[in-house]
Amino acid sequence: MTDTPPTQADLDAIKEQLGRAPRGVVAIASRCPSGHPNVVKTEPRLPDGTPFPTLFYVTCARLNGMIGTLEASGLMREMSERLVEDADLAAAYAAAHASYLEERRALAVVPEIDDVSAGGMPTRVKCLHVLVGHALAKGPGVNPLGDEAVVLLGDWWTGTTCDGPGEPPAQLAGIDTGWAEDVQ
Template sequence: MTDHDRATPEGISDADLAMAERQLGRPLRGAIDVAYRCPCGGPAVVRTLPRLPDGTPFPTSYYATCPRLTGAISTLESQGLMVELSERIANDEEYRAAYECAHEDYLARRGELGEVPEIDGISAGGMPTRVKCLHVVAAHALAVGPGVNLPGDETLDRLPQWWTANPCCGGAADESE
């Protein structure tokens, strides 16, 4: 990655960028803001551009970086929560309509950052027909607040307080894992 690619976008500090990169264990691409901070103070969700610096279309506007958060969400995925929420979307008209609104919200917020024809109409995480990735719906819910992405809200409601034991803000993502 060149220095040009690593230019710090307005809205994310060098310290936040460095911490998010430590959390992920790799360079962060296209991040423009910390969309949600972990209660311990560090970045937990970053907002990314819809086109990465190398030109790649990137539909995931809200990207979870906190290793404690992503680990807790992964546990819920392994317990079948994606299937449960997808079944609810398929069988509950009101819930499905709310998820379609979450999809539209996601698209509108990404559209604020620029149009990318290759991903026009495509949000992320399986929206609006299923839950393909709990990390995406939870990151969206954290970034925009409750009531916008109901499957994301339900995912967050089922999470433990991931930040209380071995907070991620103390250093590298794998310190206590």
């Protein structure tokens, strides 16, 4: 996936989404079908000096709410249990952690968080928001549990001002884990 530099219109949209001015935005990492930002790439150290491990930050309120509903369902516990039971899944998740750290280090090395990715990676699932943000920013095949959560979210943008011409974000193209069918 290709990050795009934020425009003033993007920053204004993010401010409206968050209800506050965005901090440390480096790029727009994902957009909904209408073109609004839904995931931003952030500096690993915010302008006020605070270390910030969340490289990919979900800004869309609707998407955040739907991810919160998934979190409340017990999905994170189930995913964490699967990491213990499935060596291939654990290896893919560890690779997602490594790629996350590599990309963040390319922006800046922040000693306080250098080996900490986010979302519980590499051994557990602590925050689906981070995993979904990572999956949407990087596309399918990078974060397996993020991909699964994206599949479960479905077409989160429908019925909103972001409801575009019916085309999903490019970052969703090709995501088919097969897992969604197993849980239905």
